[in-house]
Amino acid sequence: MKLKKNQDNLKQIASLIEYAFLKDSDLTTDSNFMTRYDHSDGYGYFDQEKLTSYMMVNKFKAEIFGHHVPLAGIGYVASYPEYRGRGHISKLMKEILFDLHDQKIPVANLAPFSEKIYRHYGFSNSIYQKEYRFSGAALASFRLPRKGKIIRGKWNDLIVQNGVIQLYERQLHTDDERNTIIREAWWWNRLDDYYHHREIAVYFDEAGRPMSYLIYRIIDNCFMADELYSITPQGLLSILGFMAAHIGSIKEFCMTLPEKSLLAELFPEQNELDIQLHPYMMSRIIDFQKVLSCMRPLQEGTFNIEVNYDDQCPWNIGVWQLTNYDHQVKCERKEDELVDFSGPITTWTQILLGRLTMESAIKLGLITDYRIKKLDFVKGKVSFYDYF
Incomplete structure (x- = not known):
């Protein structure tokens, strides 16, 4: 559930993070933590009245090829050891993704403690150093x-x-x-x-x-x-x-x-x-249509792109028609169209927000090309790094 900002919740949040991240000081008196807390939404799971799991969400804007796109930075993912493995974090992540979609925030980034776990939630490696x-x-x-x-x-x-x-x-x-x-x-x-x-x-x-x-x-x-x-x-x-x-x-x-x-x-x-x-960092595309419309395709034309799997954000599943003419990029959902390229949301995240090219994704078998069209995107770069 999304947590209200009050002293009791803050005390429980601080105690959980102190334990999970081996902090040796009271975070409620730590200006660095409190600044981030004050600019965040918190999500927590309670066993009776005890906070057992927590996730912090900070909201930023990101630069994606000239578009100022709202972005969520997810951090301080924590559970007490005796409550781990009960699915609490999964429930919180699902709630967060639904809330971010409602708030029209199309992308989330996080620093993973386990890439395998976060791939289960639709995140993919996107930023390297x-x-x-x-x-x-x-x-x-x-x-x-x-x-x-x-x-x-x-x-x-x-x-x-x-x-x-x-x-x-x-x-x-x-x-x-x-x-x-x-x-x-x-x-x-x-x-x-x-x-x-x-x-x-x-x-x-x-x-x-x-x-x-x-x-x-x-x-x-x-x-x-x-x-x-x-x-x-x-x-x-x-x-x-x-x-x-x-x-x-x-x-x-x-x-x-x-x-x-x-x-x-x-x-x-x-x-x-x-x-x-x-x-x-790993990224998660929450709104595929919005992110795809920010891209800079290398080829002009009309392309039908399918998201064939996304169990956390099902609204992304389907065929999206990408058009690029005279440097004008548009994207809209289509029904009953022949698919040019198909793949899961995790692979599309690597292609659109990461370093993977379409050509490489097809060669690796991560994307299926049905009609042998040529399509790739300007890869751009990440010049500055931020840790959540």
Whole structure:
């Protein structure tokens, strides 16, 4: 059931999360938790009057190819161990998906503790991160910029903050983001509160314009770059030069970057880099018609696309006619039409919001093509990562 916001429910929610996530402090006095709680809807299952299972839903907007689409971030999924395996979380998830559909929120994202479990609810892997690990020797050829300057500071430094926001907003207006959270002020401030030990470095060119930024932290002699964004080659090289200036005091460097990052091409010795790709977030399409209408097909024409399985959101099942002419994309439900492509909602999520191409999905047997038509979509990218 959806929970009312009152002191008794808050106390029970905090106690459950503290136990399930091994928190050693009172969350009701934790400003970071309370900020997220205040911007959330909570769903819980009670055994008599005791809260035994809980899920938090935060509402955002996401950038999907130039469309500002409402998105739900699901987190703090928790049950007391003695109540697990009774189907409580399944009941809550079903209620949440129905409520989000009624509220016209077409997409939900979450960070899974078990991919297998969340696939049962229709979620699929959609966002990946590329991790680079290397020693300081790999940075030896990079130098601080001779032109322009790097300003380092905290989030409350307005020069630094404005530089980051300008760059962040610039990328969101490229219409190339496929599943990227639009960060509101409260979320930016929460990130700063949660990672209060993080530093920010912004490179400004000779004209004083921000060209790149780096959000990072230094923990146990490891330089951890959590977010790097640049709009020019010089901006990227300047950030690497800034990192290289730490070689004398730092032994290990770790950078978390978007999946499509080609940063390794700038290093003279790529074999000094340990590069790994990690699944990060899963997505769930709640309103297939809405999400499909946001896509950018590579081919013009009319295509009949079938969702042949979705046991959690049955309104998605059926044939949807996608038309793309003169860059105008439309989608509507059709009856008794010949199907061009067919597959379950989990695979369509990977194609529309993830990295899977139609061609690959067909080759893997995840999508059935009945009429041998050619269709694929602009894949876009996820430039910024947010954890719920």
